[in-house]
Amino acid sequence: MQVKFKVRRFDPDADRPVARYDEYELEMSESNTVLDGLIRIREEMDGTLALRCSCRSAICGSCAMRINGQAGLACNTLLIHAIPKDGGPIVVEPAGNLEVQKDLIVDFAPFWSKVRAVQPWLQPEGPEPETEYIAPADDMQHLTGVMACIMCGACVSDCTVLDVDDNFLGPAALAKAYRFVRDPRDDADSSRLGALNEYGGVWDCTRCMQCVEVCPKNVDPMGRIMALRDRAMEEGYTNTTGARHAKAFSDSVEHSGWLDETKLVVKSHGVTNVKEMLKLLPVAARSFRAGKVPPLRHKSIPGAENVRRVFEKVESRDQG
């Protein structure tokens, strides 16, 4: 079959280094991947095309890039799945949120420095055991989900927070942090969670699920970030807007069955946070003028006591 590619090119050594798109068309087989196509372009049509790849089996994590606007591994994306319905070219671009060095190659230095920042090594306390550290099989089984990460950077590429804020640790590093917080042999949970509770940590995630969608290994980084939020709150890190928001949200549903939006906003900032309360005034005034206000008195749903009972039952399971 004839396949068209449209590849984003960038040469830092060019006289005028600006990005451009080059188009290529070649005969490929239906069993071929996007990476097969790119390698053939480089070998047969344009030797200047720069890309990273190694194992071609979705193990090494080298060939993450954007294919039709979404991050993924070029080596496990079949051409037949990538060819747009309208018959247009397959658009191939470098991974996002990392600086392009040349064509499809991006600078991974910030990626690694964020992974290092979560201290991705075991920090056990107490006397060393005579033989190896023993961990229950169930715990390690659970952790295989995160250990499946091949550090390809697809999640980082498409993270909507990194798009506006370089300071965010990002899905890959936070998933790695979860791996150590949940490891039964690690004893640094509290200090780890304290660090993750800071600006740029777990609370800055928007829950947009881009990382969940694009991860080629089903690591579910966002799910891990949510679990870290829960662990941080359990550990006593409750003095953040995020933690207060989660608590106020839960309280509202528990007591009335649904959301009391006004109370939620006030409680998230902290009732005594005068500065934030003052900042809210113009927003509230504008909403009021437009007629966009929640009911003044928040009424419970009919049978709200049944919702409360569900809370009690499920929460007593956790304690039991």
Added chain:
Amino acid sequence: MPYAFYPGCVSRGACPELYAATLEVCRRLGIELDLTTMQSASCTGAGVLQEKNLRLGDTLNARTFAMAERAGRQILTICSTCQGVMSQANARLQDDDYRASVNEDLAEEGLSYNGTADPKHLLWVIVEEVGIDTLESMVVQRLPSLRIAPFYGCYIVRPSSDLKFEEHPEREDALERVIEAVGAQVVDFPGKTLCCGFPILTINETNSLKMVANHTMDAKGRGADAMVTPCPLCHLNLDGYQPQAAKANSPLSPIDVPILHLPQLIGLALGIPPKAMRLNSHIVSTKTMLSELALSP
């Protein structure tokens, strides 16, 4: 068969205009809504409750699903976030052992979930049940002068597996097809399936406002007169915080892109008066946009 109408918290709170527009549009499209069955259903948890306790969220949603099953109805929602959270919970609740265990905590209320719920957003009901052709045939005022940017947000597109995109490929471009059906022009832009910033509004306002500014300015730059969204939370941020977003990110010029709720756009084409859909109760005025249609808010 009427749908069990699940309006979500926001259309009964800060977005009453969405609720009003939905009732008007459903009446004209012949989508019957049962307004009572879901009255005692709780909030889905919106992903926030799930941060604290995933099982608790699943149990509350199983309770809602069981109520719909008992009434012999399918659920219709008008909130993408409710849709996403319900779809995710429903996917987990297809596991028989897990569902049986969750049902233990609903037994006292006499409820039990059998796994048959299939909650659908109004957008999907229109595309899959009413049909785009039928919608098109009911249009009384085509809107050819309007250039509309679709904004899906997150929860109605990801994770695509839980939302059954493979089974329902029409969900991928449902908004664009509705925009075309009402005779308006689609303004495509890459931000349409990204985050509006609402979930971190109280946590990291700077980032949240940047997201608002990026999306609205990009859509405007591509010629959009307005944006349409199936998510009231996206509306709250993109509309309600657009003035602040402009102040922080585009100090020299206002952005002024009206953010329409899905049924408001459809309603305009069905000839529903703007006032009945409360198009006058937006933060970013819809006046200029409506005047192009020779209407006033």
